[in-house]
Amino acid sequence: MPEAPLPTRHVAxxxxxxxxxxxxxxxxxxxxxxxxxxxALVGPxxxxxDPLWQDLAARNLPPQPGAWLGTDNxxxxxxxxxxxxxxITVLVAGGATALALAVGAGLGLAALAAGALPAALVFxxxxxxxxxxxxxxxxxxxxxLGTGVGPVTIAIGLSFAPTFAVVARQAxxxxxxxxxxxxxxxxxxHPAVILRRHIAPNVAGALITQAAIILPRAVTTESVLxxxxxxxxxxxxxxxxxxxxxxxxxxxxxxAVLAPVVALSLLTLVLAVAGDHIRAxxxxxxxxxx
Amino acid sequence: xxxxxxxxxxGASALAAAGLLDHLPGRAARAxxxxxxxxxxxxxxxxxxxxxxxxxxxxxxxYVEGLTSIADDGRAIPYLAESWRIENEGRRYVFRIREGxxxxxxxxxxxxxxxxxxxxxxxxxxxxxxxxxxKLVTRLEAPDARSFVMEMSEPYGPLLNLLSELWIxxxxxxxxxxxxxxxxxxxxxxFTRWVPNELFRxxxxxxxxxxxxxxAEAVEFVLRDMDDPSLAxxxxxxxxxxxxxxxxxxxxxxxxIEIQFMKDxxxxxxxxxxxxxxxxxxxxxxxxxxxxxxxxxGLMRLIAGEAGVVTNQMAAPGxxxxxxxxxxxDRHAAPDLDRARAILRAxxxxxxxxxxxxxxxxxxxxxxxxxxxxxxxFQVEHIALDDxxxxxxxxxxxxxxxxxxxxxxxxxxxxxxxxxxxxxxVGLWGGPQDPAFDALVKRAVAATDLAQRRALYLDAxxxxxxxxWTVVIGHAAEAIANRREVTGWxxxxxxxxxxxxxxxxxxxxx
Numbered sequence: 001m002p003e004a005p006l007p008t009r010h011v012a013x014x015x016x017x018x019x020x021x022x023x024x025x026x027x028x029x030x031x032x033x034x035x036x037x038x039x040a041l042v043g044p045x046x047x048x049x050d051p052l053w054q055d056l057a058a059r060n061l062p063p064q065p066g067a068w069l070g071t072d073n074x075x076x077x078x079x080x081x082x083x084x085x086x087x088i089t090v091l092v093a094g095g096a097t098a099l100a101l102a103v104g105a106g107l108g109l110a111a112l113a114a115g116a117l118p119a120a121l122v123f124x125x126x127x128x129x130x131x132x133x134x135x136x137x138x139x140x141x142x143x144x145l146g147t148g149v150g151p152v153t154i155a156i157g158l159s160f161a162p163t164f165a166v167v168a169r170q171a172x173x174x175x176x177x178x179x180x181x182x183x184x185x186x187x188x189x190h191p192a193v194i195l196r197r198h199i200a201p202n203v204a205g206a207l208i209t210q211a212a213i214i215l216p217r218a219v220t221t222e223s224v225l226x227x228x229x230x231x232x233x234x235x236x237x238x239x240x241x242x243x244x245x246x247x248x249x250x251x252x253x254x255x256a257v258l259a260p261v262v263a264l265s266l267l268t269l270v271l272a273v274a275g276d277h278i279r280a281x282x283x284x285x286x287x288x289x290x
Numbered sequence: 291x292x293x294x295x296x297x298x299x300x301g302a303s304a305l306a307a308a309g310l311l312d313h314l315p316g317r318a319a320r321a322x323x324x325x326x327x328x329x330x331x332x333x334x335x336x337x338x339x340x341x342x343x344x345x346x347x348x349x350x351x352x353y354v355e356g357l358t359s360i361a362d363d364g365r366a367i368p369y370l371a372e373s374w375r376i377e378n379e380g381r382r383y384v385f386r387i388r389e390g391x392x393x394x395x396x397x398x399x400x401x402x403x404x405x406x407x408x409x410x411x412x413x414x415x416x417x418x419x420x421x422x423x424x425k426l427v428t429r430l431e432a433p434d435a436r437s438f439v440m441e442m443s444e445p446y447g448p449l450l451n452l453l454s455e456l457w458i459x460x461x462x463x464x465x466x467x468x469x470x471x472x473x474x475x476x477x478x479x480x481f482t483r484w485v486p487n488e489l490f491r492x493x494x495x496x497x498x499x500x501x502x503x504x505x506a507e508a509v510e511f512v513l514r515d516m517d518d519p520s521l522a523x524x525x526x527x528x529x530x531x532x533x534x535x536x537x538x539x540x541x542x543x544x545x546x547i548e549i550q551f552m553k554d555x556x557x558x559x560x561x562x563x564x565x566x567x568x569x570x571x572x573x574x575x576x577x578x579x580x581x582x583x584x585x586x587x588g589l590m591r592l593i594a595g596e597a598g599v600v601t602n603q604m605a606a607p608g609x610x611x612x613x614x615x616x617x618x619x620d621r622h623a624a625p626d627l628d629r630a631r632a633i634l635r636a637x638x639x640x641x642x643x644x645x646x647x648x649x650x651x652x653x654x655x656x657x658x659x660x661x662x663x664x665x666x667x668f669q670v671e672h673i674a675l676d677d678x679x680x681x682x683x684x685x686x687x688x689x690x691x692x693x694x695x696x697x698x699x700x701x702x703x704x705x706x707x708x709x710x711x712x713x714x715x716v717g718l719w720g721g722p723q724d725p726a727f728d729a730l731v732k733r734a735v736a737a738t739d740l741a742q743r744r745a746l747y748l749d750a751x752x753x754x755x756x757x758x759w760t761v762v763i764g765h766a767a768e769a770i771a772n773r774r775e776v777t778g779w780x781x782x783x784x785x786x787x788x789x790x791x792x793x794x795x796x797x798x799x800x
Contacts, residue, residue, distance in 0.1 A: 054661045056588040073536075073654055074592070074661075147673070229652050234674040235660060245654075248518055248536040 029212070029277035036270050040090035043083035051076065051084040051237045060253035070255040072246060078259050081237035085260065088238050089267070092153050092231075093218035097211050099157030100218075104164025105207050111165075112172050113195045123169060126162040134159045134217070135224050142230045152231035156221050160214050167210045171203035178202075212275030216268045223264055239264050324494055324507045326799035331512040331519040331531040332770070333785055335490055338481070339470040340457040341407070341415050347455060349511050351786040352492050352794055353394070354457035354475035357385055357404065357438075358450050359790035360700050360783040362553045364610065366450035369790045370399070370458055370476065371438070380445030380738040385438040392497040393460040394480045401432035406461045408440065417714070419704055420456055423449050445736045447743050451701035454786075478504035478788060478795035487513055498795070505778060505798040511787075520771065523547065529776045529799060533769040535594045541771050548774050551597070553783040554698030555606040555765040557705075558593055560584070560659060561694065564759050565721035566687040570639050571646070577758035579633035580691070583662050585625040586763050593655050593695075594766035603751060604705045606765040610740075611702045613748050622761065630666060641667030648672045649689040651680055655763075659693040684717030694718045697768065698784040702747060706731045709754060722759050775800050 044051070048068075055075035063070045069078040111122035129137065134156075141155035175181060176199070184194050225231045226240030234241065239260040246256035333348035340354045357371035368374075371385040391399045412424040429441035442449070459466075460474035473481050476499065479492030490511040494504050512519070512528065520537035522528045524544055533541055533549060541547045562577055570576045590598035602620040605611035634641060646668040650656030652675070660672040675683055684692060696718065699705055707713045710731060711723040727750055734746035754760060770781045779797035782789045 052661065052664070054658060056585065056592055056658065059592070074657060229674070229676075233672050234652055235657055235672060248534065251540050 026278075026281045029274040029281060032270055032274035032277070036090060036267060036274075037094075040086040043086040047077075047080035047083040049077040049080040051080040052235055053077070060249055060256070062253070063255055069259045070253060072242070072253065072256040073249050076237075078242070078256055081242055082239070082259050082263055085237040085239045085242060086263065086267070088149065088232065088236065089219055089222055089264075092149060092156065092222045093215060095153040096156035096160065096218045096222070097215045099154065100160035100214060101164050101207055101211050103158065104161035105168040105203070107161070108165030108168040109172060109195060109200065109203070112169060113191055119169075123165070126165050130162045130166070135221055138221055138225055139228070139230065142225060147231060147233060149232055149236075152222065152225060156218055156225070159221070160218065163214065164207060164210055167206050168203055171206040172199060175199045175202050209275075209279045212271075212278035215275065216271040219264070219268055219271065323502060324505060326506055327508040327510055328506045328530065328776070328794060328797055328799060329510050329512065329528045330787065330794065331516055331522065331528050332787060333532070334487065334513050334515070335484065335511065337469070338473060338484055339465065340459055340473055340475070341411050341418075342469065343418070343455075348785040348787050349490055349513075350457060351477065351788045352479045352509055353477040353481045354459055354473060355477050355788075355790075356454045356457050358454045360451065360454050360786070361791065362783060364451075364554065364701075364783055366454060367790065369454070370404070374450070376738075378441075380447070380736075381442045383440045383442075383449065385440075387436045387438055388499065389436060391476050391499040393476055394474045394495055394497075395460065395462070396497060397460065397462075399458060399460075399476055400435040401438040402435070403461060404438045404458055405430050405432040407456065407458050408438075410466070411456055419700075419707075419714075420452055422707065423452055445738050447735050447737055448701040448703040452703075454700050479509050482508070485513075487515070489513055500790075500795065504795040506794070509787075509794055523771055523773065526773065528773075530770060530772040530779060530794075530797070533771040535597060535766065535769065538595065538597070538769060546774055547771050549769050549771045550781050551767040551769055552698055552781045552785070553767070554609075555767045556695050556697045557604055557606070557765050558590070558598075558655065558695045558763040559604075559693070559760050560763070561692045561718060561720040561760040562758060563687055563689055563692075563720050564757075565716075565723065567720075568688075568690055570637065570644065571690045573637060574756075574758055575633055575637050576639055577761075579630040579637070579639075580663070580666070581622045581758065581761050582626045582630035582633065583666050584622065584659065584761070584763070585662065586622060587624065589655050589658055590764040590766070592658055593764075597769065598764050598766040600764040602755065602762050604762060605702060606767075611744055611747055616748065616752070616755075625662075627665065634666070642669070645669045645671060646691060647689045648691045648693070649680060649683050650674050650693050651677065653693075656693045659691070663691070681715060681717055685721075687717075687721060692718060692720065693763075700784055703731075703735060706734075706747065706750060709759065719760050722754070722757075724753075724757075727753050 053076060055071070058071050058075040059073050061067055061071040067077050067079070069082065072078055072081070107122065108126070111119045137159040138155045141158055142152060145151035145155055181194060181198055184198055222231065222238070223240035223243070226238040227244045229244065232238055242260040243257055246253065250257050335349040336344050340350050343350060355370050357369060358366040359369040361367045370388050370391060372388040374383055374385045376383055385404070387399070387401045387404060393399055408427070408430050411420050412427055415421070423446050426442045426444055426446055427440060428443050429439070431439040433439065458476060459470060463470050463472060463474045465471040475481065478495055478498045478500070480495050482493045483489070483491040490513055491508060493508045494506065498504065516522070518534055518537055519528060519531035520533055520541055523531040524541070524547065538549065541549055562571055586600045590600050599607055600623060601607055601612070601617050602622070603612050603616055607617065646663050648656070648660050648663070648670060650672070656674060657672070660670050663670050673683060683689070696705065696708070708716055709719050709722055709727065710716070711725065711728050730746055730750035730753060734743050734750060737743035737746055772779055777798050779794065780792050782792055786793070788794045
C-alpha cells in the first residue's frame with residue numbers, strides 16, 4: 001500500500017487552524033517590532049535634553065538627577081543621546097534591510113526570469129560578493145559613497161542584498177517545481193505572469209524570514225561602521241559613535257560606554273526574538289518550533 | 291712557509307683577532323653595560339629613506355644623525371658637526387665635522403659624506419622642510435676630511451635648526467640613487483628591521499661615537515596606529531609611549547608610570563578658508579564674530595586639561611618668539627556670544643540662513659567648535675576625516691572653518707612656512723597667498739640679528755592676525771610617559787627620539 005504523501009505547504013495551510021486564528025503567530029513578532037519602532041520614533045521627542053548640547057564644565061559626570069545616565073566627554077547628556085541614537089540606528093538598519101530585500105530579491109528574481117545565462121552571470125557575481133564579510137563590504141561602499149544617513153543606509157543595504165538574492169533563488173527553484181507552476185507553464189502563461197502571480201507571493205515568506213534575520217545584523221553593522229568613525233557626522237548620536245567616543249574615558253566614565261552597549265544588546269536581542277517568531281509564522285511547518 | 295700555510299696562518303690570525311676584539315676593554319665594557327630592548331610607541335615611520343620623510347621624525351633619529359641637534363630651549367647645538375662658524379654676513383657656513391664618527395658598517399664618516407648628503411637633498415629630493423634653504427645653496431664643499439662648507443645666495447636664519455633634520459647617511463646605502471631601503475647611518479641603533487605600519491627594530495651600534503652609549507641592546511618601535519598606547523604602557527608591554535591628554539589622570543595615578551613633557555608645544559587653532567573664501571566668511575568682521583563665539587579656555591581645558599595654555603600666537607608663552615604685549619591684547623581670550631551676534635547683525639549676516647562647512651579630524655575639540663557655531667545659529671555641516679582624508683578635503687577649498695593642530699618643530703620658521711604662498715601642506719591654514727606676508731617672512735629668515743628676526747616674525751604674525759587667517763586657541767606640550775624602571779630618558783624639543791644630549795641612547799632599563 002503506498003505511503004501517504006508528505007503534506008505540502010499548501011496542504012498544511014488547508015489543515016491549519018481556521019482563518020480567524022491564522023494571524024495569531026504574527027502578533028508577537030509584530031508587537032516586538034512595533035515596540036522597537038515606537039521607541040526609536042519617539043526617542044528624540046522624549047529626550048530630556050538636546051542630544052547635541054555641550055556643557056564643557058560638566059564633562060564625564062556620573063549618573064545623577066538631571067543626567068540620569070550621566071554625561072560624556074563633551075558634557076552631553078548620555079540618556080538624550082541614547083534616545084536620539086535609537087531612531088538613527090533603527091532607521092538605518094530598517095532602511096538598509098528593506099533596500100537589501102528590494103534590490104537583492106528584485107535583481108535575483110529578474111535574473112532568474114530572464115533565463116539561464118543571465119541568472120548564471122548575476123549569481124556568479126553575487127557569489128563572489130558574498131565571499132566578503134558584510135562589514136568589509138559596507139566599509140568599501142562607505143568610502144565610495146561618502147558620509148551621511150543616506151549613504152550609510154545604502155552601503156549596508158547593498159552589502160546585504162546578495163543574501164536576499166540567494167534566498168530568492170532558493171525559493172524560486174523550490175516553487176518552480178510546484179505542480180501549479182508546471183501547470184501554468186504547460187498552459188502557456190507568460191513567464192513574467194507566472195513570476196508575478198504564482199511564484200513571487202510564495203517566495204515572499206522566505207524573504208520576510210530572511211529580513212528578520214538580517215535586521216539585527218544590520219543594526220550591528222551600522223554600529224560597527226559608526227564606531228569606526230564612518231557613516232554619519234561626528235556629532236550625530238549613533239550608538240556606535242557613543243561607544244567609540246566613550247572608550248578613552250571608560251575608566252572615568254564607564255556609563256558613557258555601558259549605556260549604548262546595553263541598548264545595542266537589548267535591541268539586537270528584541271529583533272532576534274522577533275525574527276524567531278517571524279520565521280515560525282512564515283513557515284507553518286515550523287510553527288510551534290520557533 | 292708555503293702559500294697554503296701562509297693563507298692558513300693569516301686566516302687563523304684574523305679569526306683570533308676577531309675573537310679578541312670582543313674582549314677588548316671598550317667593546318666588552320659597552321656590551322656589558324647594555325641590557326634589554328626598549329619598547330617604544332611614539333609616532334610612525336613613513337619611509338626608509340631619511341631624506342624623503344613627510345613629517346614624522348620620531349623614529350629616524352635613532353639610526354641617523356644630523357650636523358646639529360635641537361637643545362631643550364630650541365637652539366641648535368653641535369651634533370655630527372662639533373662646531374661651526376658663520377661668515378660673509380650669514381651667507382657662508384663652515385662646519386668642523388666631528389672626528390671618529392663611524393657609520394653602522396664601520397667606515398669613518400668624513401666631510402665628503404656630508405657633502406654627498408646635502409647634494410642629494412638639494413638635487414634629488416627637492417621637497418620637504420629642507421627644500422626652501424637648499425634652493426638658496428650655491429656651493430657645497432669638503433675641502434678636507436673634517437671641513438664642510440655651505441654657501442648661500444642670501445642669509446638664511448633657520449638653517450642651523452633645519453640641519454638637525456638633514457640626516458647623514460652613508461652613500462653606499464642600498465637605494466642611494468633612488469629610494470634608500472637600508473640606511474646606513476651613524477645613530478646609536480642600526481636600521482635592523484622595518485615592517486611598515488607594524489614594527490621597527492634597531493640593534494645597538496657597537497661603534498657608536500658617544501662612549502658608553504647606547505645603554506640598551508635594542509629598541510623596538512611599535513608603529514601600529516594605536517589610539518591609546520597608555521594601556522600597553524601600564525601593562526608593561528611598552529617602556530615609553532606617547533600619552534594622550536585624555537589618559538593623563540589614569541597614568542598619573544599609576545605608581546609605575548612617570549610623565550614628562552616635550553619642550554616645544556603643539557599649537558591648536560582654527561583656520562578660515564583663505565584661498566577661496568566663501569561669503570560671508572571672506573569678511574574680516576564676520577571672522578571676528580566667529581572668534582568671539584569660541585570659548586578658548588574651555589576648548590584648551592577640553593584638549594589638554596591643566597596642561598594647556600591659552601594664547602593667540604604660534605609660539606607658546608615663554609618662548610623666544612612669543613610676545614607678551616600681543617598676548618595681553620587678545621580680544622578673544624574669553625568668549626562673548628553677545629558681541630559675536632551683534633557683529634553678525636551689523637554685517638547683515640543671518641546665521642540661520644547661512645551654511646557653514648567645517649572640515650576637521652575626528653577630535654572632540656572640533657565637535658566643540660562646531661557646537662559653538664551652532665550656538666550662533668549657523669547651519670553647520672561638519673565633515674570629520676582622518677589625517678590624509680582631511681588634507682585632501684582641505685585642498686579642495688570648499689569649506690569655511692578648519693579646527694586643527696600642529697606639533698613641535700625644529701624652528702619657528704617651520705610654522706610660518708605653512709602660511710606662505712608656496713608653502714607645503716598649507717590647507718590646514720587655509721592656504722593664504724599674500725605677497726606682503728611672504729615678504730615679511732622672507733626678511734625674517736634673512737635677518738642675521740636675532741632680535742631683528744624676532745621683530746619681523748612678529749610683524750608677519752600681526753599681519754596674519756589682523757586678517758583672521760588663523761586664530762590660535764592655545765598650546766599644550768605633548769606628554770610622553772615611561773615606566774619608572776626606564777631611567778636616563780627625557781623627551782626633547784621635538785618628536786625626535788634621540789638627540790646629542792638626550793633620548794633613547796641614554797635610556798636604561800632597570
